[in-house]
Amino acid sequence: MASSNPVARHYGSGGIADRVLAAVREAKGADAPLTPENLAPFDHFHGRGIVATEELAAQLKPRLAEHILDIGSGIGGPARWFAAHCGVHVTGVDLTPEFCAAAEALNAMAGLTDRVTIIEGSALALPVPDATFDAAYSQNVIMNIADKQLFYREAFRALRPGGRLALSNLCAGPAGEPYFPVPWATTRDTSFLATPEEMQTDLLAAGFEIASFCDITEAMRETQRRTRERLERGDMPRIAVDIIMGEHAREMQLNSIRTIEDDRGVAIEALVTKPAP
Numbered sequence: 001m002a003s004s005n006p007v008a009r010h011y012g013s014g015g016i017a018d019r020v021l022a023a024v025r026e027a028k029g030a031d032a033p034l035t036p037e038n039l040a041p042f043d044h045f046h047g048r049g050i051v052a053t054e055e056l057a058a059q060l061k062p063r064l065a066e067h068i069l070d071i072g073s074g075i076g077g078p079a080r081w082f083a084a085h086c087g088v089h090v091t092g093v094d095l096t097p098e099f100c101a102a103a104e105a106l107n108a109m110a111g112l113t114d115r116v117t118i119i120e121g122s123a124l125a126l127p128v129p130d131a132t133f134d135a136a137y138s139q140n141v142i143m144n145i146a147d148k149q150l151f152y153r154e155a156f157r158a159l160r161p162g163g164r165l166a167l168s169n170l171c172a173g174p175a176g177e178p179y180f181p182v183p184w185a186t187t188r189d190t191s192f193l194a195t196p197e198e199m200q201t202d203l204l205a206a207g208f209e210i211a212s213f214c215d216i217t218e219a220m221r222e223t224q225r226r227t228r229e230r231l232e233r234g235d236m237p238r239i240a241v242d243i244i245m246g247e248h249a250r251e252m253q254l255n256s257i258r259t260i261e262d263d264r265g266v267a268i269e270a271l272v273t274k275p276a277p
């Protein structure tokens with residue numbers, strides 16, 4: 001049954017794990033092992049794919065055996081990558097039931113069920129105890145969150161004192177709202193972009209200290225331009241957004257790129273910490 005939550009309805013569809021599996025087989029061959037690397041083009045559901053996840057990891061600096069929370073874990077690509085590359089245990093929480101089912105199926109296929117746990121639930125009422133995690137990250141999720149202060153307060157609650165939170169987020173640009181549909185929202189009803197200043201204010205209000213806060217929009221422009229040209233020429237390889245969002249994926253990708261090109265979106269990477277007593 002389809003979720004009653006409009007954000008989950010935007011994302012959810014059946015058979016995602018099978019579609020990812022078929023895409024890996026087509027791209028890498030029938031016998032290719034289902035490693036996080038082979039899955040990566042198809043299971044990191046955010047702009048710039050695995051490169052963006054690697055940047056997030058470089059900020060977070062996970063240490064061996066740490067317990068890490070992935071808030072809005074999607075179909076689990078980043079969680080599997082962190083678990084396999086950093087030797088950590090990742091708990092992923094996501095709102096979309098079909099994404100959680102796909103993440104669990106792909107964890108099993110990748111042999112990572114002991115290192116990646118998926119819980120269906122909301123970032124606004126994280127189904128985890130207080131002060132449990134050494135670190136957390138959230139990649140391209142906050143755009144769907146209207147109550148951002150509650151989102152940050154919940155992340156703060158879940159972290160142990162001294163814990164780190166790495167964020168990748170699209171903020172509001174000065175030139176107006178995004179062009180819809182975009183990969184994170186079909187209409188403005190489920191898209192909530194705050195300005196970078198509001199993001200910092202909300203993080204501080206939740207109790208975080210800001211270790212770094214970088215606008216990476218300029219650095220992304222060249223990659224975005226090349227992606228737009230390939231999409232327009234029709235020679236862009238299929239990636240996660242195509243497999244997950246289906247027929248509207250190309251339009252969504254082009255709108256997302258135009259949103260950034262036209263100063264309607266500002267890409268932020270941030271690292272914040274929960275102060276130790």
Ligand SMILES: C[S@@+](CC[C@H](N)C(=O)[O-])C[C@H]1O[C@@H](n2cnc3c(N)ncnc32)[C@H](O)[C@@H]1O
Pocket residue numbers: 007008011043044045046071072073074075076077078093094095096099121122123124138139140141144145183184
């Ligand atoms: C663009 S996808 C990114 C998925 C994943 N972080 C990645 O980078 O591959 C956004 C994700 O946020 C999740 N999400 C949105 N609002 C949420 C909420 N309130 N609680 C938990 N997850 C949420 C969606 O279900 C979706 O999986």
